[in-house]
Amino acid sequence: MSKGLHTKRIITDNEGFKKVVDIESSRKIGLPNGFVIARDLKQIQPGNFFEIKGKRYYVLSCDLYEYVMSKLKRRTQIIYPKDIGYILIKLDISPGKRIGEAGTGSGALTIFFSRAVGKEGRVYTYEKRKDFIELIQRNLAGGREFENVVLYNRAVEEGIHEKELDAFFLDLKEPWEVLDIVAEALKPDGYLGVLVPTTNQISQTLKTLENLNFLISEVVEIMIREYKLNADRFRPNDIMVGHTGYLIFARKLEG
Numbered sequence: 001m002s003k004g005l006h007t008k009r010i011i012t013d014n015e016g017f018k019k020v021v022d023i024e025s026s027r028k029i030g031l032p033n034g035f036v037i038a039r040d041l042k043q044i045q046p047g048n049f050f051e052i053k054g055k056r057y058y059v060l061s062c063d064l065y066e067y068v069m070s071k072l073k074r075r076t077q078i079i080y081p082k083d084i085g086y087i088l089i090k091l092d093i094s095p096g097k098r099i100g101e102a103g104t105g106s107g108a109l110t111i112f113f114s115r116a117v118g119k120e121g122r123v124y125t126y127e128k129r130k131d132f133i134e135l136i137q138r139n140l141a142g143g144r145e146f147e148n149v150v151l152y153n154r155a156v157e158e159g160i161h162e163k164e165l166d167a168f169f170l171d172l173k174e175p176w177e178v179l180d181i182v183a184e185a186l187k188p189d190g191y192l193g194v195l196v197p198t199t200n201q202i203s204q205t206l207k208t209l210e211n212l213n214f215l216i217s218e219v220v221e222i223m224i225r226e227y228k229l230n231a232d233r234f235r236p237n238d239i240m241v242g243h244t245g246y247l248i249f250a251r252k253l254e255g
């Protein structure tokens with residue numbers, strides 16, 4: 001299978017069927033009324049369609065959102081796009097920045113960091129589980145646009161190699177245990193983000209941040225309400241994602 005987002009396509013019948021496929025693969029792709037060979041889709045310009053037994057299927061280029069939600073293999077809970085968008089803003093991620101992260105998990109947040117810091121930026125990501133590394137590498141290769149990610153198979157307690165990082169994001173069970181190490185890797189004024197799923201984890205994180213003299217800027221939970229795409233009976237979906245995690249944001253102060 002080829003690498004990168006540009007070899008991925010979305011197939012949709014615009015009636016509820018949607019699939020992300022790799023056009024470098026020779027796989028048979030099952031459709032509601034037949035199949036297509038993935039690599040044959042190379043002939044179709046994104047935005048155009050093909051027909052099977054009179055039924056129309058549109059081919060679209062695959063964006064990073066669709067890749068992460070439909071194609072990324074998960075061994076862990078991932079950070080969802082609703083949270084990722086806000087994290088990128090609150091950590092002031094932009095081209096050229098140097099960002100740290102732990103743990104890498106399935107690499108969902110890592111891929112968005114990689115895109116946001118661009119060619120000149122770097123993402124240094126720490127994952128302690130050796131058995132996750134191969135999957136993370138595959139996930140990153142499938143969606144990454146820049147060769148700007150350094151992946152360490154290392155627990156963050158063992159030390160962070162980098163110094164003077166612009167920002168760091170923590171998504172692991174006991175973030176308060178490693179905040180002093182993260183503080184050392186951040187530049188003064190640097191941004192910190194933490195995701196924790198439960199409120200008791202917030203309390204412990206806040207206390208440690210206060211002791212380490214961080215400026216705590218926000219604790220927030222982001223809700224998203226999706227709607228049924230029916231113009232005549234427009235109303236919210238019956239089921240919504242009730243909770244993913246709480247986000248804590250802070251800045252490193254000197255001294």
Ligand SMILES: C[S@@+](CC[C@H](N)C(=O)[O-])C[C@H]1O[C@@H](n2cnc3c(N)ncnc32)[C@H](O)[C@@H]1O
Pocket residue numbers: 076077078079102103104105106107108109110126127128129132154155156157171172173
């Ligand atoms: C919830 S997952 C992270 C998901 C990731 N943010 C994503 O969007 O795909 C948490 C990961 O942190 C890793 N982890 C836990 N403690 C760690 C530590 N001390 N150092 C490095 N990685 C750690 C776990 O093995 C797990 O893969």
